[in-house]
Amino acid sequence: MVAVVLAGCNGGTVDRHALTNDAATIDSINCEAWLLSGAVARNRVTTYYAREQAEELAVQAGNFANALAHRATAAGLEPRVRAKANDASSLASRLWRLHDRPTDRDGARSLAAAFKRAGSCS
Amino acid sequence: MNPKLLLNLALGILAAIGGFVDIGDLVFNTAAGATFGYQLMWVIPIGVLGIIVYSEMCGRVAAVSKKAVFDAVRERVGFKAGLGALVASEVVNLMTLAAELGGVAISLQLLSGLPYRVLLVFAIVGLALVLWIVKLEWMERIFGYGGLCMLVFAVAAVKLGPNWAQFGKGLIPHISQNNPWLYLYFAIGLLGAAMTPYEVYFYSSGGVEDRWTPKDLGLNRANAIVGYSLGGLLSLALMIVGAAVFLRHGINPEHLGTIALGAEQPLGKIGLLFAIVGILFAVGGASIDTVFSGAYNLAQFLGWEWGRYRNAAGAPRFFLTWIVLLVCALGIVMTGVDPVMLTEYAVIFSAVALPLTYIPILLVANDRDYMGANTNGPLANTLGMIYLVLIMVIAIAAVPLMIITNVGQN
Numbered sequence: 001m002v003a004v005v006l007a008g009c010n011g012g013t014v015d016r017h018a019l020t021n022d023a024a025t026i027d028s029i030n031c032e033a034w035l036l037s038g039a040v041a042r043n044r045v046t047t048y049y050a051r052e053q054a055e056e057l058a059v060q061a062g063n064f065a066n067a068l069a070h071r072a073t074a075a076g077l078e079p080r081v082r083a084k085a086n087d088a089s090s091l092a093s094r095l096w097r098l099h100d101r102p103t104d105r106d107g108a109r110s111l112a113a114a115f116k117r118a119g120s121c122s
Numbered sequence: 123m124n125p126k127l128l129l130n131l132a133l134g135i136l137a138a139i140g141g142f143v144d145i146g147d148l149v150f151n152t153a154a155g156a157t158f159g160y161q162l163m164w165v166i167p168i169g170v171l172g173i174i175v176y177s178e179m180c181g182r183v184a185a186v187s188k189k190a191v192f193d194a195v196r197e198r199v200g201f202k203a204g205l206g207a208l209v210a211s212e213v214v215n216l217m218t219l220a221a222e223l224g225g226v227a228i229s230l231q232l233l234s235g236l237p238y239r240v241l242l243v244f245a246i247v248g249l250a251l252v253l254w255i256v257k258l259e260w261m262e263r264i265f266g267y268g269g270l271c272m273l274v275f276a277v278a279a280v281k282l283g284p285n286w287a288q289f290g291k292g293l294i295p296h297i298s299q300n301n302p303w304l305y306l307y308f309a310i311g312l313l314g315a316a317m318t319p320y321e322v323y324f325y326s327s328g329g330v331e332d333r334w335t336p337k338d339l340g341l342n343r344a345n346a347i348v349g350y351s352l353g354g355l356l357s358l359a360l361m362i363v364g365a366a367v368f369l370r371h372g373i374n375p376e377h378l379g380t381i382a383l384g385a386e387q388p389l390g391k392i393g394l395l396f397a398i399v400g401i402l403f404a405v406g407g408a409s410i411d412t413v414f415s416g417a418y419n420l421a422q423f424l425g426w427e428w429g430r431y432r433n434a435a436g437a438p439r440f441f442l443t444w445i446v447l448l449v450c451a452l453g454i455v456m457t458g459v460d461p462v463m464l465t466e467y468a469v470i471f472s473a474v475a476l477p478l479t480y481i482p483i484l485l486v487a488n489d490r491d492y493m494g495a496n497t498n499g500p501l502a503n504t505l506g507m508i509y510l511v512l513i514m515v516i517a518i519a520a521v522p523l524m525i526i527t528n529v530g531q532n
Contacts (some may be wrong), residue, residue: 021531028374035371035383044390048235049398053379060376121371 014081015074022064026088029061030119033091037098037115040108050102058095065089091118143272143356144408145225145378146218146315146469148401149462151357152381153530154308155364156374158300160285163292163361165309169316170354172512174346175505176317176480177325179487179498181342184329187492191326191479192422194486207478208423212416214475215320217468219412219447220454223249224461225405228378232398239456246452249409253444258331258430265407271400272356274385274393279362281388289362307523307530310516311466314473316357317513322479323415327422331429336496360384378462413451417444466529473520476513484510 014022036053039045045053068085094111101107115121154162180191187194196204226249227241234241252261298305325346334342363384368375375381378401385397414430420443421428427437434441455461484506487498498506524530 025374027372028376031371032373032375032380032383035367035373035387039383039386039394044386045394046233046391049232049379049382049394051235052232053377053383056377056379119372 013072013074023084027119029057030115031121033057033095034112034115034121037108037112041105047102051099054095054099058092061088061092065092143353143404145221145405145465147357148381149465150311150315151360152364152375155361156368159365159369160288160292161298162308164295165312166354166357169313170350172317172509174350176483177322178343178346180322180326180483181329183486184326185334185338186336186496190330190422191323192419195482196423198486199482210475210478211319211419214472215412215416220451221461221465221468222405222409223451224455225378229398229402232379242455246448265403268403269407271396272404274396275363276359278385278388279359282366284362284366304527307527310473310520311469313516314469318472319479320412320415323419324411327418331431413444413447416447470520470524473516477517480513
């Protein structure tokens with residue numbers, strides 16, 4: 001139990017290391033969303049899969065947005081942390097759009113471009 | 123091939139797909155590939171050989187002495203020490219069962235779009251009906267062969283055109299200079315997932331249920347080698363997909379659905395569907411393994427009647443145990459805990475519990491009173507001892523590495 005608590009401690013102040021990790025995770029979600037929306041645009045996934053996976057990612061991004069918007073930050077980092085919160089919030093909004101319209105191939109194509117740009121995906 | 127031999131091999135295939143490739147392998151192999159590319163390939167053959175060595179050993183014990191693992195544990199190491207092994211194994215089994223059931227519900231959700239919690243209840247009721255009504259041999263066939271859809275990851279891995287030079291280098295054991303703690307955490311997770319204790323509990327109890335005799339020692343060996351090697355190939359494929367799709371695009375696969383996307387990339391919608399169905403059968407089969415393992419262990423340790431070939435009236439406490447385990451697992455996943463995160467904890471804690479499972483097996487397999495002429499030979503003993511040392515190191519290092527790396531999140 002102690003090990004679980006020690007290993008799972010992930011709250012508290014956002015320092016440079018935590019910000020780097022969180023930024024990497026947001027990029028990762030962006031890149032996965034890029035692959036997913038690209039697959040929707042090319043009709044390579046089922047509607048249910050697109051909707052459920054988009055929801056999973058949207059919830060994850062939303063949690064990041066919420067945490068980064070409200071957690072205390074180390075001195076001098078607040079502007080960058082709040083900017084990342086906005087990035088995560090935009091990501092979540094786009095993913096909810098994909099979730100709501102999993103058969104809209106044109107919409108998915110434009111979302112894919114936005115995800116790719118935001119996550120600097122290759 | 124002889125139809126009877128083919129049928130009997132289903133036991134090995136079920137243990138491989140439903141037991142070797144379970145949610146723990148799916149999560150750790152894909153994440154290891156996505157984080158370290160091909161660098162951790164060498165861990166997989168080591169884990170596969172370890173589970174083959176110990177499964178063959180406990181299958182042999184079952185065939186010769188007609189005793190499954192916890193029968194032997196209780197007799198060989200006594201009540202107190204055996205109780206420690208029992209408690210550890212039941213806790214890890216329950217965590218694993220909860221994670222597998224979560225995986226079943228997620229797979230069904232990706233296929234149907236229905237709400238997760240509704241599907242959890244559906245999965246539990248469906249599984250209970252299968253366990254109650256369907257004969258063990260049919261369970262083996264349904265989940266063993268359904269789980270073969272996982273081979274889509276092998277096709278995907280080949281189609282993705284892996285870097286074979288890096289693949290070859292990855293098979294040579296080494297330590298990564300880049301983030302060595304995280305690398306070791308993944309190495310231990312991969313070994314823990316490959317050698318999960320419930321696999322040998324299920325395997326040996328299945329041997330007793332199938333009434334193996336010393337005449338079946340060849341079948342036992344074939345089951346262990348063919349079944350787990352197949353599982354190992356799938357693990358390699360998952361790691362290749364992790365490297366070729368997720369590492370390449372900078373994605374950390376944190377959801378079960380993401381793993382299926384790895385098959386979609388090279389194979390399209392059909393690959394995605396095969397992957398989800400394969401995952402469904404693999405985690406469904408592993409749910410059966412774990413729930414039965416939990417019931418087998420308790421019943422064997424306490425000397426109750428046990429076995430799927432008996433009806434509920436013939437082994438009431440055994441049946442009650444697996445029903446209680448299913449209900450407890452449902453309670454755990456209904457809290458909303460993430461099955462993938464639960465899997466990581468289950469695998470790491472199972473690594474801690476490994477010696478409690480494998481030491482008694484080695485002792486019993488060397489006991490002439492039990493085994494007569496079929497005691498371990500020099501090869502089995504040498505490999506058994508090497509793996510025992512490895513298991514001890516893993517057990518000691520697992521929790522500190524989990525803390526240092528923040529459960530692999532670093």
